[in-house]
Amino acid sequence: MTPRAFQKWCNVALQHHFEAREISAFCKILFTHRLGFMPTDLILSMDIPLETHQFQKLQSDVQRLLAHEPIQYILEETTFYGLPFVCKPVALIPRPETEELVHWILSDNPNVPLRICDIGTGSGCIAVVLKKNRPMWEVLATDISQTALNLAIENSHKNQADCIFFIHDVLDDTMTLPMEKPVDIFVSNPPYIPFSEHATMHPNVIQHEPHLALFVSDNDPLLFYRKILGLMDKYGAANAQVYFEIHEGLTSQVVQLF
Numbered sequence: 001m002t003p004r005a006f007q008k009w010c011n012v013a014l015q016h017h018f019e020a021r022e023i024s025a026f027c028k029i030l031f032t033h034r035l036g037f038m039p040t041d042l043i044l045s046m047d048i049p050l051e052t053h054q055f056q057k058l059q060s061d062v063q064r065l066l067a068h069e070p071i072q073y074i075l076e077e078t079t080f081y082g083l084p085f086v087c088k089p090v091a092l093i094p095r096p097e098t099e100e101l102v103h104w105i106l107s108d109n110p111n112v113p114l115r116i117c118d119i120g121t122g123s124g125c126i127a128v129v130l131k132k133n134r135p136m137w138e139v140l141a142t143d144i145s146q147t148a149l150n151l152a153i154e155n156s157h158k159n160q161a162d163c164i165f166f167i168h169d170v171l172d173d174t175m176t177l178p179m180e181k182p183v184d185i186f187v188s189n190p191p192y193i194p195f196s197e198h199a200t201m202h203p204n205v206i207q208h209e210p211h212l213a214l215f216v217s218d219n220d221p222l223l224f225y226r227k228i229l230g231l232m233d234k235y236g237a238a239n240a241q242v243y244f245e246i247h248e249g250l251t252s253q254v255v256q257l258f
Contacts, residue, residue, distance in 0.1 A: 001055050003031060004046040013062055026071060030061055033075050068203035081129040085155050090147040091122035092213045097245060098189055102129050105187060105243050111136050115181055117235070118142070119170055119188040119228055122213055124152025124163065126187055131161040142168035142177070145212070170227045182237035189245040190224035191216045221250055222257055229257065 001009070007027045014023045031037040034057050037045060050058070064074050072078040072087040079085070080094035081102055087093055102125075111134045118127040121141035131139040141163055143149045149165050156163045169175055170190075195215045198206065205214070216223055225244060232240055246254050 001050050002047050003035070003037075003050065006050065006055065006058055007046075010062055014065060017066060026065060029071060029075070030058055033077075034058055034061070068207050070204050070208055073208060080123075080125045081133075083129060083132065083159050085123055085125055085128075086151060086158060087123065088151055089208055090145065090210065091151050092189075092209055094123055094125040098126065101187070101189065101243060101245055102126055105130065105185065106133050108241075109134070109185065113137070114184040115237075116140065116185045116187065117177070117183045117231075119168075119186065119231070120144070120190050120213065120224075121152050121165070122148050122189075124155045124165070126189070127152065127163045127165075128156050128159050128161040130187075131156075131163050132159055139163045140177075140179075140183075141165050142170070144169045145210075148210075148213075170224060170231065173230075177231070177235055179235045182240070183232075183235050184237050184240055186228060186232055186236065186240065186242040187244075188224070188228055188242075190228065192221065192224065192245070192247045192250065194218040194221050194247075221247065222253055225254060225257055 010027055011020070011023055014026070018026070028042065031042065035054060061074055065071065070093055072093045073089055076087055077084060078087045078094060081099050085094060114134075114137050116127075116130055116137050116139045118130075118139065118141040121127050121143050124141060127139045127141035130137060141152060142165070143152065144167070146167060149167060153165055156165070166178065168177060191212070191214055193214050193216065196218045198215065228242070232242055244254070
């Protein structure tokens with residue numbers, strides 16, 4: 001089978017699950033990662049027969065797509081704010097909205113000595129990008145999950161970003177943060193989706209991304225924001241800032257909490 005024939009096969013296999021433009025994008029991504037194609041190769045090599053092992057790998061990738069597995073997890077990598085990140089199901093896939101959050105922080109704050117704390121770092125994408133773009137900042141990052149922290153550490157090494165990572169459960173009031181100096185900026189993309197919205201979410205998310213990082217009880221949807229603000233009171237500098245991602249339906253409640 002040639003790449004061109006595989007693309008046609010892929011269109012048929014995925015047509016009831018994805019739009020045509022998504023399928024075309026999947027094929028280009030898979031050809032790049034599995035076959036090592038450069039953009040020009042997409043034209044010049046489409047009729048060169050695939051090796052058996054190449055076709056088997058591509059076929060396996062398509063089967064995983066049919067099982068609603070995100071392509072970032074299939075390839076175990078993604079790009080966030082122009083940097084490469086290892087991507088595994090132990091942490092959420094970095095998203096464009098979080099890139100906007102990072103850009104906001106960078107736009108507001110120059111490269112002067114500041115101390116930053118990223119609560120619930122997951123893949124480490126926020127902490128790593130902040131450190132890469134503001135090398136004078138001291139960037140601390142926490143997570144309740146050791147496996148997520150291991151991924152964040154891997155990504156910090158991958159991007160040569162000297163962040164400091166440690167285990168911390170923001171909901172456990174008995175746990176302390178090893179802070180020697182006050183924190184100037186807190187940032188977090190905490191769990192904020194009420195569990196009642198579980199049934200309306202895409203299978204790619206529900207079946208593969210960690211629920212611990214997504215959902216919060218309907219009875220207390222501002223739980224994590226309240227706890228993080230408590231950390232600000234305890235560890236924040238006098239003029240500390242906080243940057244959050246929030247649920248679009250909880251905007252007024254978050255404002256009232258502040």
